[in-house]
Amino acid sequence: MIWTSHPVSRLAGSLRAPGDKSCSHRALIFGGLADGTSRFTGLLEGDDVLRTGAAMQALGAAVERTGPGEWVVTGVGPRGLTSPQHVLDFGNSGTGSRLMMGVMAGYDLTAALTGDASLCSRPMNRVLNPLRQMGLKDTAGPDGRLPFSITGSKALQAIRYAPPQASAQVKSAVLLAGLNAEGETVVVEAKPTRDHTERMLQGFGAKLTFRSAPGGAQEICLPGGQPLRALDAAIPGDPSSAAFLIAAGILSPKGDVTVEGVMSNPTRSGFYDAVNLMGAELGADERGEAAGERLIDLHAGYAGLNGIAVPERLVASMIDEFPILAVLAAFANGETRVTGAEELRVKESDRIGAVVAMLRVNGVEVEETPDGFTVQGCGGPPPGGGLVETRHDHRIAMSALIMGTAAQKRVSVDDVSMIDTSYPDFMAHMKTLGADIRAGA
Numbered sequence: 001m002i003w004t005s006h007p008v009s010r011l012a013g014s015l016r017a018p019g020d021k022s023c024s025h026r027a028l029i030f031g032g033l034a035d036g037t038s039r040f041t042g043l044l045e046g047d048d049v050l051r052t053g054a055a056m057q058a059l060g061a062a063v064e065r066t067g068p069g070e071w072v073v074t075g076v077g078p079r080g081l082t083s084p085q086h087v088l089d090f091g092n093s094g095t096g097s098r099l100m101m102g103v104m105a106g107y108d109l110t111a112a113l114t115g116d117a118s119l120c121s122r123p124m125n126r127v128l129n130p131l132r133q134m135g136l137k138d139t140a141g142p143d144g145r146l147p148f149s150i151t152g153s154k155a156l157q158a159i160r161y162a163p164p165q166a167s168a169q170v171k172s173a174v175l176l177a178g179l180n181a182e183g184e185t186v187v188v189e190a191k192p193t194r195d196h197t198e199r200m201l202q203g204f205g206a207k208l209t210f211r212s213a214p215g216g217a218q219e220i221c222l223p224g225g226q227p228l229r230a231l232d233a234a235i236p237g238d239p240s241s242a243a244f245l246i247a248a249g250i251l252s253p254k255g256d257v258t259v260e261g262v263m264s265n266p267t268r269s270g271f272y273d274a275v276n277l278m279g280a281e282l283g284a285d286e287r288g289e290a291a292g293e294r295l296i297d298l299h300a301g302y303a304g305l306n307g308i309a310v311p312e313r314l315v316a317s318m319i320d321e322f323p324i325l326a327v328l329a330a331f332a333n334g335e336t337r338v339t340g341a342e343e344l345r346v347k348e349s350d351r352i353g354a355v356v357a358m359l360r361v362n363g364v365e366v367e368e369t370p371d372g373f374t375v376q377g378c379g380g381p382p383p384g385g386g387l388v389e390t391r392h393d394h395r396i397a398m399s400a401l402i403m404g405t406a407a408q409k410r411v412s413v414d415d416v417s418m419i420d421t422s423y424p425d426f427m428a429h430m431k432t433l434g435a436d437i438r439a440g441a
């Protein structure tokens, strides 16, 4: 169904950031593996995360919701995971499916995995290849797309692995398999990616060591055969979801938006660094800590932006934020160039193609390149008036709706249902700020 975001002159208010998606997946997974009962608050109840919880439950953990955002997980501990009685359907979630392959690799079990049309078109060999080296068996064809079955092994062997892509999902899958492997698993990261697996595993009692390697790389080392112990944790706010609200505050002529309790972690903060380079003056107040992560309250008001060449060193730490960055670039003065971001081709959609189409249909000049795009900023509100094809991609849908709040004319999207995968409160939050987003063209 088509939904439309109509321009408004003022977006203002203070909201609590939804729980971080990456940390929420990991909380349910690690809690499900641990010995004992873990309690989480502020967990993101998006479809992606709920499916990870359902998968852990199907593998033998007890996963229970006790209130809004409150979950209690009793892990399998030394008993280990067992074969599920039904197919594990990960919906739209690359993180859930890929991390769970790593988890299941170290147990004596067979599981059938599937997902929605978007997930079934995404590459899984990036995870299967290292897991096969460790001892995983699978029925995936050469193209490595879901659906397929995997069979884990108690005799998994540790490996030393340097992922060819900058991917936290691949790193995490290998480390999680390494928990139950014989020997020390080492992941060599050429460029840092989000480090929630490393931080949270330590919170659950695992021992990891970090070594620097030639060329600025880092080795993450995890001895096999490590038990996890239960943990109580508050989930930090999601900087990727907060980015939409912050962008709304920057674009709104009388914008005044505060997002509370946002996780401030250098492996996730590239978007905020980039918008500051573009001329936004974001405010940040310390807000304590949650689950070993620093929290801040972020504040954004209207700012005239200037285009930038996004520094490639920021790409991994803002990999989910390029759709909303592209919207900001459309309002900026001058050109914004994104390079070194070829990983965007294999996200929930081909995000380079989807971003380019989103801007073009709204009258913005943009050039597509193999590893990014170049936006010619309109130096103010872009024309708008387009109907954006979301391609099953939540971040394209939310970005287009934010664009509509401040473009010259309304912006429509062909679907909003998949926003629930990562940010079920998005529409309610936008309404609180004063946005005018309605069903219909």
Ligand code: S3P
Binding pocket: 021, 022, 023, 094, 095, 166, 167, 168, 169, 170, 172, 194, 319, 320, 343
């Ligand atoms: C995630 C890693 C990133 C990111 C995704 C969440 C994670 O994917 O895009 O939304 O939680 O590990 P890649 O590892 O494919 O870059």
